Amino acid sequence: MIAPQATFHSVDAVHAALARERYLADRGLATSVYLAAALEQPLLLEGEAGVGKTEVANALAAAAGARLIRLQCHEGIDLHNALYDWDYARQLLAIRAAEGGERRVGQLFTREFLLRRPLLEALEHEGPVVLLIDEVDRADDEFEAFLLEFLSDFQVTIPELGTAVARGRPLVVLTSNRTRELHDALKRRCLYHWIEYPSQEREAEIVRARVEGVPEEIAARVCSAVARLRGEELYKLPGVGETINWARALLALEDAELHETLGVALKVREDIERVERTRVLEGV
Amino acid sequence: MEKVNGGATVPHGGVRVTARLVALVASVRAGGVRAGVGELVAAHRALAAVDSASRQEAYFALRAALCSRREDLEPFDAAFAAWFDAYAHRPAPPVDLDAARLVLPRVAVPGGSPPEPGPVEAVPVPAAWSDVELLREKDFASYTDRERTMARRLMARLAARGPRRVSRRTKPSRRRGPHPPGARHDLRRTLRDSLRYHGEPVERRWREPSLRQRPLVMVCDVSGSMEPYARMLLQYMHACVAARRRVEAFAFGTRLTRVTRELAGRDHDRALERAHDAAADWSGGTRIGACLAELNREHGRRIGRGATVVVLSDGWDRGDPEQLAREMERLGRCAHRLVWLNPLKASAGYEPLTRGMVAALPHVDDFLAGNSLASLEELAELLEDQPTRRRR
Numbered sequence: 001m002i003a004p005q006a007t008f009h010s011v012d013a014v015h016a017a018l019a020r021e022r023y024l025a026d027r028g029l030a031t032s033v034y035l036a037a038a039l040e041q042p043l044l045l046e047g048e049a050g051v052g053k054t055e056v057a058n059a060l061a062a063a064a065g066a067r068l069i070r071l072q073c074h075e076g077i078d079l080h081n082a083l084y085d086w087d088y089a090r091q092l093l094a095i096r097a098a099e100g101g102e103r104r105v106g107q108l109f110t111r112e113f114l115l116r117r118p119l120l121e122a123l124e125h126e127g128p129v130v131l132l133i134d135e136v137d138r139a140d141d142e143f144e145a146f147l148l149e150f151l152s153d154f155q156v157t158i159p160e161l162g163t164a165v166a167r168g169r170p171l172v173v174l175t176s177n178r179t180r181e182l183h184d185a186l187k188r189r190c191l192y193h194w195i196e197y198p199s200q201e202r203e204a205e206i207v208r209a210r211v212e213g214v215p216e217e218i219a220a221r222v223c224s225a226v227a228r229l230r231g232e233e234l235y236k237l238p239g240v241g242e243t244i245n246w247a248r249a250l251l252a253l254e255d256a257e258l259h260e261t262l263g264v265a266l267k268v269r270e271d272i273e274r275v276e277r278t279r280v281l282e283g284v
Numbered sequence: 285m286e287k288v289n290g291g292a293t294v295p296h297g298g299v300r301v302t303a304r305l306v307a308l309v310a311s312v313r314a315g316g317v318r319a320g321v322g323e324l325v326a327a328h329r330a331l332a333a334v335d336s337a338s339r340q341e342a343y344f345a346l347r348a349a350l351c352s353r354r355e356d357l358e359p360f361d362a363a364f365a366a367w368f369d370a371y372a373h374r375p376a377p378p379v380d381l382d383a384a385r386l387v388l389p390r391v392a393v394p395g396g397s398p399p400e401p402g403p404v405e406a407v408p409v410p411a412a413w414s415d416v417e418l419l420r421e422k423d424f425a426s427y428t429d430r431e432r433t434m435a436r437r438l439m440a441r442l443a444a445r446g447p448r449r450v451s452r453r454t455k456p457s458r459r460r461g462p463h464p465p466g467a468r469h470d471l472r473r474t475l476r477d478s479l480r481y482h483g484e485p486v487e488r489r490w491r492e493p494s495l496r497q498r499p500l501v502m503v504c505d506v507s508g509s510m511e512p513y514a515r516m517l518l519q520y521m522h523a524c525v526a527a528r529r530r531v532e533a534f535a536f537g538t539r540l541t542r543v544t545r546e547l548a549g550r551d552h553d554r555a556l557e558r559a560h561d562a563a564a565d566w567s568g569g570t571r572i573g574a575c576l577a578e579l580n581r582e583h584g585r586r587i588g589r590g591a592t593v594v595v596l597s598d599g600w601d602r603g604d605p606e607q608l609a610r611e612m613e614r615l616g617r618c619a620h621r622l623v624w625l626n627p628l629k630a631s632a633g634y635e636p637l638t639r640g641m642v643a644a645l646p647h648v649d650d651f652l653a654g655n656s657l658a659s660l661e662e663l664a665e666l667l668e669d670q671p672t673r674r675r676r
Contacts, residue, residue: 010335011334011341011344027340027344028344028347031334031341031344031345031348032344032348034333034334035330035333035334035345035348035349038333039326039329039330039333041326044352046354074452075451075452075453076451076452076453076454078453080472086472086475088471088472088474088475089471091475092475092478092485095478095483098483099483140451140453140496141529142453177585178585178586179585179586180499180530180586184318184352187352187353188322188323188352190352191326191330191348191349192348192351192352192353193348194354194357233577233581234581235580235581235584235614236584270610270614
């Protein structure tokens with residue numbers, strides 16, 4: 001291997017490194033991340049919206065001193081969005097230029113005209129890389145099949161140029177929101193971790209780490225309010241992201257009631273009405 | 285030593301570790317986790333990478349290697365607890381051959397005499413077109429077992445039809461020349477073609493959006509009053525799960541059960557049996573509102589992305605009609621199209637007067653009977669008809 005990839009000595013080292021980037025991982029997550037790096041296997045993260053799936057990759061890249069390359073999946077994503085494409089417009093211009101005698105045509109399919117998309121970028125990058133394949137459940141089956149191949153070989157063949165092989169295996173993090181079940185074959189290539197909502201104490205720690213200068217009282221209040229909301233039967237439960245935003249909102253307003261800022265945590269009208277009707281937040 | 289996953293190898297752990305892991309893999313598999321030799325190798329490597337004397341490290345390492353779904357966590361926890369206590373502090377047992385046989389790939393060695401072939405069961409098929417016609421119009425409630433079997437193939441054909449939508453994935457268009465509606469310029473092929481004319485892009489080429497199957501969510505009432513129909517409607521759901529991608533199936537009575545996994549698989553009778561076992565409150569009472577509330581909350585993600593939702597129920601509801609109305613409104617807003625099938629609608633003079641139906645109907649896009657093959661065909665035609673727009 002030419003480029004040294006991100007490695008950690010132990011599970012504790014992962015935990016400490018992530019904590020330095022203000023990401024407080026639980027033990028299970030730290031173990032999974034450590035294994036992903038040690039075994040060079042992709043890590044598939046699932047969990048409710050806003051529990052910090054994408055944030056893991058950000059913190060990991062910063063902690064390992066690696067470059068973060070992100071591929072946001074969407075419906076209809078294909079090879080040319082994900083891997084490479086040719087710059088056809090420039091090729092056409094090059095043909096025109098050749099006609100005017102300004103340059104020799106002949107080599108149209110060279111690296112000069114190659115547009116490198118995230119996956120190729122991750123493959124060819126010198127130095128450690130964290131590759132984040134975000135919301136893979138949004139892509140369709142065809143793309144999943146291609147990913148499967150990519151993740152097992154870490155090499156791609158561009159017919160006009162030849163085969164590109166990874167210099168060192170990038171650390172790959174996939175996230176999914178479970179809008180659909182991923183194919184079993186893809187899951188089998190990956191280590192799997194389900195991120196739970198953190199406990200109230202841990203969430204308070206997260207708020208303190210993420211929101212600078214937040215008073216103890218606001219952190220505790222927001223976290224206990226969120227814990228109560230998560231016990232309710234709501235359409236959309238608040239995630240950790242909402243907790244942090246709520247703490248920020250209260251900090252900005254200085255002296256505000258929780259129910260005045262409920263819209264930071266709950267985004268469905270029926271949920272807000274329900275919480276106000278049942279007075280869940282009373283006394284927090 | 286076997287080479288796996290990008291050049292790393294299984295560390296020398298000796299036969300003893302392997303034997304222990306084989307036992308663990310066998311017991312998580314017994315708990316319904318899909319773990320095979322690949323996972324066994326991964327578990328081996330994971331265990332070697334951490335401090336395997338620590339219960340916690342071993343737990344998380346093996347969990348990451350062996351589980352691949354949230355539902356796997358529970359059987360894994362149980363298997364791990366038993367396994368760690370049994371093995372950790374004792375010398376390893378000899379390789380457990382029974383467990384190894386369960387887990388390791390089988391070699392085809394014929395053993396003993398082959399089993400006697402049982403009596404072959406004849407599968408009735410429609411003999412003539414008139415049979416099919418009679419079957420089409422007949423009410424599911426008066427089907428005989430023989431007719432149920434005959435209807436199976438017709439149902440499978442019906443199930444393959446269903447809603448489609450315009451995808452963002454494009455495909456090369458055959459049309460050339462001026463801009464076809466909705467198409468995007470295909471520079472790749474335009475350039476390739478231009479090579480034929482000395483680099484002159486004479487003909488522009490296009491890519492156009494393709495059609496895909498729209499996600500389909502089916503929610504079937506299996507309470508007592510629906511009993512005559514539930515069996516056939518479940519059969520229809522099974523055919524849909526088998527024939528289409530992205531189908532979610534739920535059964536409900538007093539509570540909601542997801543039966544998609546149970547209905548998957550080609551073996552018809554076993555699939556229905558599994559679904560029957562999974563939905564515990566078969567032929568009991570009905571609380572439609574509460575069940576739809578659970579669908580909205582727990583599975584909202586699966587239906588919030590432009591799915592067609594089909595509810596199969598007679599609307600006899602013992603729950604709170606206000607809740608039903610609220611949840612139907614929410615469902616109608618999230619779904620692309622909301623269809624209600626009520627077998628009672630087929631009988632002459634039916635009026636939707638039950639509390640449940642009155643509460644639900646204002647939010648329903650289409651209200652059909654679904655009591656016979658003919659009416660399921662009507663459903664298929666209706667869904668197939670509109671790839672893009674919905675009526676409201």
